Amino acid sequence: MQKEKAAKKYYTGCALCYHSCGVEVTVEDGKVVKVEGQKSHPVNKGMLCPKGETMIEHLYHPERLKYPLKKVNGEFKRISWEQAIAEIGEKFNRLKAEYGPAALAFFCGSIGVENLEMVSLSHRFKGAFGSPNFFSVESICYRMRIRARQITFGKYPVEEMDSKLYLLWGHNPDASDFPLSMAIDENMKKGAKVIVIDPRRIPLADVAEMYLTIRPGTDGALALAMMHVIINEKLYDKEFIDKWTFGFDKLVPHVQQYTPEWAEKITYIKADDIRKLARRFATTKGAAIFHGTCTQDQCANGTQNDRALSILQVLTGNINVPGGWVISPRLKLQDVSLPFPGKPLGAEEYPLFYELWGRTSPYAVMNMVPESVPSKIRAFFVAGGNPLVTMPDTNALTDAFKKLDLLIVYDQFMTETAALAHYVLPASNQLEFWGLAYNYNVCHCVPYLMLRQPVIGPYYECRSMREVYTDLAKVCGFADKFPWKEDFEVVQKELEPCSLSFDFLREHPEGAIYQEKEYTLGERSFATPSGKIEIYSQAFKDAGWEPLPVYREPDKSPQGSLWAELGAKYPLILSTGTRDFYYNGSMLHNMEHLKQRSPYPKAELGAETAIKYGVKDGDDVIVETDRGYVRMKAGVSDRIMEGVVLVPHGWPGEGNCNRLTDCNCREPIIGYPQWKGLLCSIRKA
Ligand SMILES: Nc1nc2c(c(=O)[nH]1)N[C@H]1C(S)=C(S)[C@@H](COP(=O)(O)OP(=O)(O)OC[C@H]3O[C@@H](n4cnc5c(=O)[nH]c(N)nc54)[C@H](O)[C@@H]3O)O[C@H]1N2
Ligand SMILES: Nc1nc2c(c(=O)[nH]1)N[C@H]1C(S)=C(S)[C@@H](COP(=O)(O)OP(=O)(O)OC[C@H]3O[C@@H](n4cnc5c(=O)[nH]c(N)nc54)[C@H](O)[C@@H]3O)O[C@H]1N2
Ligand code: SF4
Ligand SMILES: [Mo]
Numbered sequence: 001m002q003k004e005k006a007a008k009k010y011y012t013g014c015a016l017c018y019h020s021c022g023v024e025v026t027v028e029d030g031k032v033v034k035v036e037g038q039k040s041h042p043v044n045k046g047m048l049c050p051k052g053e054t055m056i057e058h059l060y061h062p063e064r065l066k067y068p069l070k071k072v073n074g075e076f077k078r079i080s081w082e083q084a085i086a087e088i089g090e091k092f093n094r095l096k097a098e099y100g101p102a103a104l105a106f107f108c109g110s111i112g113v114e115n116l117e118m119v120s121l122s123h124r125f126k127g128a129f130g131s132p133n134f135f136s137v138e139s140i141c142y143r144m145r146i147r148a149r150q151i152t153f154g155k156y157p158v159e160e161m162d163s164k165l166y167l168l169w170g171h172n173p174d175a176s177d178f179p180l181s182m183a184i185d186e187n188m189k190k191g192a193k194v195i196v197i198d199p200r201r202i203p204l205a206d207v208a209e210m211y212l213t214i215r216p217g218t219d220g221a222l223a224l225a226m227m228h229v230i231i232n233e234k235l236y237d238k239e240f241i242d243k244w245t246f247g248f249d250k251l252v253p254h255v256q257q258y259t260p261e262w263a264e265k266i267t268y269i270k271a272d273d274i275r276k277l278a279r280r281f282a283t284t285k286g287a288a289i290f291h292g293t294c295t296q297d298q299c300a301n302g303t304q305n306d307r308a309l310s311i312l313q314v315l316t317g318n319i320n321v322p323g324g325w326v327i328s329p330r331l332k333l334q335d336v337s338l339p340f341p342g343k344p345l346g347a348e349e350y351p352l353f354y355e356l357w358g359r360t361s362p363y364a365v366m367n368m369v370p371e372s373v374p375s376k377i378r379a380f381f382v383a384g385g386n387p388l389v390t391m392p393d394t395n396a397l398t399d400a401f402k403k404l405d406l407l408i409v410y411d412q413f414m415t416e417t418a419a420l421a422h423y424v425l426p427a428s429n430q431l432e433f434w435g436l437a438y439n440y441n442v443c444h445c446v447p448y449l450m451l452r453q454p455v456i457g458p459y460y461e462c463r464s465m466r467e468v469y470t471d472l473a474k475v476c477g478f479a480d481k482f483p484w485k486e487d488f489e490v491v492q493k494e495l496e497p498c499s500l501s502f503d504f505l506r507e508h509p510e511g512a513i514y515q516e517k518e519y520t521l522g523e524r525s526f527a528t529p530s531g532k533i534e535i536y537s538q539a540f541k542d543a544g545w546e547p548l549p550v551y552r553e554p555d556k557s558p559q560g561s562l563w564a565e566l567g568a569k570y571p572l573i574l575s576t577g578t579r580d581f582y583y584n585g586s587m588l589h590n591m592e593h594l595k596q597r598s599p600y601p602k603a604e605l606g607a608e609t610a611i612k613y614g615v616k617d618g619d620d621v622i623v624e625t626d627r628g629y630v631r632m633k634a635g636v637s638d639r640i641m642e643g644v645v646l647v648p649h650g651w652p653g654e655g656n657c658n659r660l661t662d663c664n665c666r667e668p669i670i671g672y673p674q675w676k677g678l679l680c681s682i683r684k685a
Contacts, residue, residue, distance in 0.1 A: 006026070008026070008027050008028075009026050010027065010453060012431065012452045012453055013430075013511075014052045014055065014430075015114040015115060016054075020043070021041060021043055021048065022038030022043065022221055025455050030456055031456065032060075036048070037570065039304045041511065042448055042651070043179045043439055043448065044178070047182060050582050054588060054591045055063060057591050061413075063413055064429075065414065065426035066459070068084040068422040069423065070083075070423050085471045088408060088476060089471075090149075091405075092475075095406065095555070102130075102133055102342055103133050104378070105131065105133035105380050106125070106133065106134045106380070107380055107385050108122050108382075108567055109136070109383075109386060110137040110390075110584075112355040114430070114437075115435060115465070116494070117435050117436070117491070118384055118465040122381075123336075123338070124482075128482075132340045132342040132362070132364070133344055134364060135369065136366075137385070139147070139367070142259075142294055142297070143353070143363065144302050144672055145291075145296070145297055147356070151352070151528075152533060153327070153528065155527055157310075157327045157328065158327075159289070160288055163287065163323040164187075164191075165280075165288070165323075166290060167289045168196045168198070168202070169198075170197065170291060170296055172198070172204070172578070173290075174204060177293075193209045196211045197212045197219070197222065197423040199215065200578070201638075213268070214267050214268065215266070215268045215557075215641070217295055217554035218551075219677050220268060220305040220308055220549070225243055225262065225274045225278075227311065227315065228256070229278035235283060235316075236316065236317075237315065237316055237317025240317035240319070241317075243527070244525075245533045245535050246528075246532040246534050250547075281316060286321055286322055288313070288325055294674060296309060298667075298672055299597055300554040300667055300668075301550075301551055301553075302667035302669070304549045305549075321519065329516070330515070331438055331449065331498065331514055333498055334496045336494065345365055346367075351545045352539065366392065367663045369400055372671055373401070376405075379408075383410040383411075384410070386415040386585070386587075387401075389416050389585075389650060389651075389656050390650065392662065393661050393663035393664075394661075395627060396627075397663070407420060407422050408422065409421040410424075410465070412426070413519060426459075428458060430452055432455075432457070432458055433454050434490070436452065437449070437511075442572050447513055447514050447516075448511055449498070449505070449513075450510065450511025451509060453504045458535060467487075468484055499515060552668075561678075562679070567679065570624070570680050571679070572605075572681060572683065573643055573677065574623070574646075574660065574677075575644065575676045576657040576675045576676070577675055577676070578646050579648070580648050582594040585649070588652070589652060600632065601647065601648050601651040603621055603630075603634055604635040604645070605636060605640055605644065606642040609638055610636040615636065616634065619638070622682070622684075622685050623645055624660075625678060625681060626657035627659065627660055631655065631685055634682075643676075645682055
């Protein structure tokens with residue numbers, strides 16, 4: 001007789017990318033047998049993207065790490081947790097005694113947004129150990145846009161998912177933002193419109209009201225010219241500006257130099273199209289600029305781009321109106337990090353990244369790692385990230401990592417970074433530990449919170465971040481700083497100041513809104529020194545930068561400072577990091593279901609450019625820059641701007657686009673990599 005199986009259903013948040021969609025997980029006999037989208041979740045409304053659909057394959061993948069490993073004579077050897085913790089802890093102590101605590105650096109990947117506890121506890125361990133050096137995607141991804149908006153608004157206004165006019169300005173939701181692409185679909189049926197500004201004719205450009213092809217890295221010039229038109233044609237929202245802003249009077253003369261004709265020469269967009277775009281945007285209430293989660297940031301003009309785009313949103317009065325940008329309800333959580341001595345690497349060089357109005361951010365600048373090993377950093381603890389693929393300048397970073405006295409990687413898979421490590425520690429999967437899933441306000445204003453719960457027991461010897469740090473803390477002499485016996489106690493602690501308690505969320509596993517959105521503006525809406533939206537930024541001025549937005553050309557571009565040196569050999573414009581719908585960063589490239597659907601990395605280029613360089617669609621090609629080369633397949637189409645090559649990020653080995661990028665080619669204010677406007681060549685392999 002067949003044994004009856006007891007199936008149980010759980011709600012939890014998908015942690016395979018930062019959108020944190022709600023999922024319903026079915027468990028039978030201690031095994032996850034089904035994963036579906038959670039119908040009641042406001043972000044994904046019952047749907048899952050292909051990445052989310054591989055959750056079970058990812059969980060039980062044969063390559064998943066099962067045991068702690070130590071490299072002995074160049075080979076990994078299985079060791080016990082006891083041995084791993086004792087040896088690593090002892091090495092940490094020795095490092096501290098010889099070189100001081102700052103020599104041990106921490107890295108958490110973008111998974112940090114998904115695995116909040118991993119990041120919080122890493123900050124805590126780092127503080128207890130006494131190191132200021134915490135690296136993460138904060139110094140390459142969305143922190144710049146947050147910072148620029150904080151500087152401008154004193155708070156962080158965020159794009160609304162439901163808008164009347166979506167200005168997709170270097171953002172391709174069909175690949176990178178699955179919830180937004182569903183929302184756009186729905187809202188278009190109700191009359192919402194889309195405008196696309198992109199060197200690639202993305203799928204949504206086919207249904208857009210306007211599609212403008214732009215030269216990568218030049219978006220700041222377009223934004224300034226739009227301001228010129230909006231101001232000179234008096235299309236701005238005077239009432240809003242008078243009431244809520246500071247410095248408009250200084251902006252008016254400042255933008256006179258930025259005519260659409262000036263911008264045409266830089267962006268390659270016709271001046272008349274710039275006028276049309278400015279007019280259309282300025283005359284729509286409920287319009288939102290979606291400027292890519294980091295497209296506008298990872299270039300020479302990054303911080304100024306973000307300021308300019310914020311100001312455009314302000315000039316048109318599209319702040320705190322439905323469909324515009326809305327000051328995001330703040331999720332109040334208990335910060336479990338601990339104070340640390342000194343300043344993180346880069347605090348001196350990029351002061352606006354580190355400090356604003358006396359408040360500091362505990363993040364170090366990734367681009368500075370290669371120059372800082374071994375003089376300042378001698379060991380790395382990498383948790384949930386794959387910097388040797390995803391961070392700038394793989395060649396320089398790999399050389400630096402090879403010089404480390406100690407590299408530890410805590411991950412679920414043997415990544416490229418883990419392969420170089422001295423110790424590899426097997427990490428629990430999100431379905432095996434307690435955590436918080438919140439709709440991080442990076443790109444849409446949906447203030448939703450739910451618990452991530454362990455739906456199954458531990459996999460082989462995988463451990464949670466709390467377990468690892470708790471045991472290491474004992475060897476390092478600060479066991480008292482990690483008092484929690486169970487993972488859920490950390491979550492309980494985090495939720496102490498929150499409007500939703502741990503018990504409430506346990507009783508409502510489907511999640512809940514943590515704070516209603518507020519559209520009304522008041523005296524205290526803008527926490528800047530002037531109490532207003534700062535079109536003119538004293539913070540920029542004090543840090544030695546232009547207080548009104550300006551345009552800075554990418555260093556490596558046909559109009560850039562390094563063209564004379566590089567142009568003859570690398571005549572094409574390169575933008576790196578276009579998203580692949582089937583993968584997230586360097587993750588999931590070993591999932592069979594996804595490999596079938598996206599089997600290789602594609603270097604995309606236009607039809608005429610392909611003819612000029614002797615390349616056909618599907619050819620194996622070499623894309624090369626002054627930093628290195630990659631091998632990809634050519635994706636030739638008339639949807640790509642001529643003279644431009646677009647490459648995805650996250651692929652392993654010779655497909656890794658960070659072999660092309662340069663840690664010394666930086667945005668000067670915040671220190672981000674220039675990833676969106678570079679120079680390259682392409683040829684048949
Ligand atoms: N040239 C170029 N490079 C780029 C970009 C670009 O546009 N151009 N984009 C950049 C951006 S914006 C980002 S955010 C970064 C992303 O870069 P990373 O943050 O390095 O992200 P992933 O490649 O997703 O690596 C995540 C790792 O975490 C592991 N992991 C997943 N879940 C868990 C968990 O619960 N616990 C533990 N311990 N590990 C886990 C995965 O197995 C994987 O190895 O890439 C950047 N790289
Ligand atoms: N499937 C999937 N989803 C992801 C990720 C993933 O790896 N895979 N990564 C996640 C992460 S960490 C992040 S930060 C976000 C990134 O999200 P975004 O930064 O919004 O990136 P994309 O949506 O790829 O949009 C980039 C678009 O900008 C265009 N583009 C390239 N250079 C320029 C330029 O200089 N100017 C303009 N105007 N356009 C340009 C590209 O052609 C592409 O269509 O995506 C997140 N979502
Ligand atoms: S969009 Fe992200 S969170 Fe949502 S199902 Fe896909 S991988 Fe999971
Ligand atoms: Mo990112």
